Amino acid sequence: MMSWLPENISVEGIEIDRLFYVSYYLTAVTFILVAAAMLVFIVKYRHRPGVRAKYTHGNSTLEILWTVIPAVILLVFVLVSQNSWARLKFNPPAKPDVHVEVTGKQFNWIVRYPGPDGKFGTPDDKVLDNQLNVPVNKQVLITLKGEDVIHSFFIPQARMKQDVVPGRAIPLWFTLTKTGKFEIPCAELCGFGHSGMKGEVVVHSPENYQAWLQKTWAPPQPAPQP
């Protein structure tokens, strides 16, 4: 099953994949045990003339055992998962390397860059449709906003997904570890154009990122639009 996972390209994805593997092995082993037991039982205890079924109503020891064992396994699983969840979700970075704002709007991702001054809502902001440019191996913080309906910002290779809710600003942060271009599909049904609503994240090497910055903000900022 794991071979079907797309290649992971984020630091956070390592953590998510690790728990995916844990869930996978846990459930696969359980399934094999249950299926094997069931198979053995239906073969071994199939009806044979003259053989009567055992008259039993249960076994307290067994029942306590198979309540406690899953409970303990699940408890461990909860604790492991909770740690990761807290690391991934609780504390948005105060000083990210890059901060951009992405707004979901039927059927585009509108990406707003703060420009050299690092502040949104100033004249040097740049807005690009469906194009997220980030440097490799740097922490990126995205503030997700919605303009109409709920969308969901999804980078499959980065294992990152976050719903975009109109009326809220939701932080999402990650560090991408591989240069290249990756798709950003919308993962929440958002209308007739939902399918095909996708952007692109371009992960630049440090040099390319500098070049992109210079190209984009090279001519001194134009006058504010009326």
Add this chain to the structure above:
Amino acid sequence: MSDSTAAAAHHDHHAGGFWTTYVFSTDHKMIARQFLWLGLLMMVLGGIMALMFRWQLAWPETPVWGFGWVSQDSNSMPTGIITPNFYNMLVTMHATIMVFMVVMPILVGCFGNFLIPLMIGARDMAFPVLNMLSFWAAVLGGAIMMAGFQVEGGHAASGWTGYAPLSTVEKYTGVGWGQNLWALSLFVLSLSSLMGAVNYITTVINMRTAGMTWFRMPLAVWSLFITAILSLLALPVLGSAVALMFFDRVFGTTFFNPAQGGEPLLWQHLFWYFGHPEVYILILPGMGIASDLLSVFSRKPIFGYRAMVYSMCSIAFLSWLVWGHHMFQSGMSPYLGSAFMMTTLVIAIPSAIKTFNWLGTLWGGSIRFTVPMMHALSFVILFVIGGLSGIFMASNVVDIYIHDTYFIVAHFHYVIFGGSMFAIFGGVHYWFPKMFNKHMDDALGRVHFWLTFIFFNLAFFPMHIIGVGGHMRRIYNPMQYDFLKDIQPVNVLITLGALGLGLGQIPFVFNFLGSIFRWNARWFRALAQAAAALACGLVAYRVVLVAAVGLMPKAPAGGGARTVAGLIALAVIAWVFRYLAKNMGEMGRAAAQNPWDASTLEWVAPTPAPHGNFGPALPIVQRGPYEYSVPDESADWAPQTKPLSAQAAAASH
């Protein structure tokens, strides 16, 4: 009113003509049959819709074979090609119909109505007229839902979850009265379920016959009783939520619209606060039915009866505390995500207990592989897969990635089709003799079972794989995404599986109708045999090809593989045809009073069960529901009305 006068009153009703017997009947058995017909009819519609959008996913934007006539409207499917809006409507209505018009009417409406009075030894429901109203409210709700297909702008297209503000603001989807009628129909259906729930709860509490203590009730009754409590508490939440949606859309309120200060997440909280108990409304009766079948056909008492009851009670209680796991990525506070993950994994424990107890029931049994039993066994193993795949979503971290992908689609189909639908098929075969006084055909039943089991897995198991590949649910055309292009062959495989699953239901239709109406004409039997054999041939063809080229073929199967598959398919067709010709009995063979040698009270009632169910005196219960193979009794079963020997009674505690 004493029981005997109640019975007399009912007999008076029965003297009424066609209308009071078949249409506005207050007999719980007739109402159960009405719910069954309603659910099965709607299943055809919901199934065809699924096949239509599966076609689109496998072969995007090509005309659906045989569907050119549906509409030339450029907004729906001109020349048979499904448009994006129409696609969204199909997925929305497939789910809405299957949940509210198929699984609920059959599992809760049909089995709840049929089994509760018969199994607890009552003459009818506590409120027979309310019971009738409950059915006709369901018909009204269904009619409103069907009307939605006719209005301009099409039917609801915002998913069966109807997330606001997509569902509440007309301009976002272009859907007008379709969504309004969707909300109205769910409102009416929730009233119908409420009427049923009140009735079931009252009946179980007040109308158990003498000796039918709580812990002598069959698990099917327990499951339906607990389901009724869940319905009573959950459906009002849905009713209120869709009412608010209706107000937002029609009267201009802004409960859910953020542009005017509303809160979109409020809808999700309301919907899932209803929605998660609803999931258990859909599966608990299946668990109850499967428990009964497993015990009867293992000829063994159910393993850990009390643990089964307590685990159902705890599932019901915990189901109110887990709704947030649908909302891990919704923008809800991540601290809540931690809490909901905890509660969600706690609810896995009672499910695990139930599974182990089912295995314990099989252990040491004397298993009869009847058609109902095959369905019950499938229920267990498919529910295990569906339960285990739930662990992935329950982990809020893993959910970040697989939320809203096909992994979740695979998960809930394993639970609702693999679980609930298999329980339904098993239950229909098992109680058909008491319901219609006739047997369904065994050979056709076996063919239907194997077709459904194989094609179900062929259709739904690969969905785990594309889900892990990141395939989002509800997308119209996977070929629009570079990262999905490589896994498109799996989509084709899934669609072929789904088409086979659809074809696989043909033997069931022949069996169900043929048995009820005793159609034994030679042409009808030949047609049934040919259709079933052909469907089996298709399975063989598919399975061989998949074995030859793998789940995700780089290239279509070559001529050699096709020839081999074709030959094997022909052999299978010939074999199945011969098997059916040899083994198909008389359609609608008359049923004995207790054809399965089962202990529970419905088999104490005469066949056909009259109005009032039992003879002049109600049965008096002396033992538990699953006392099979009692050592000091010569037969391996006895009705619940027979006293246990002191020795056996001691052993059963």
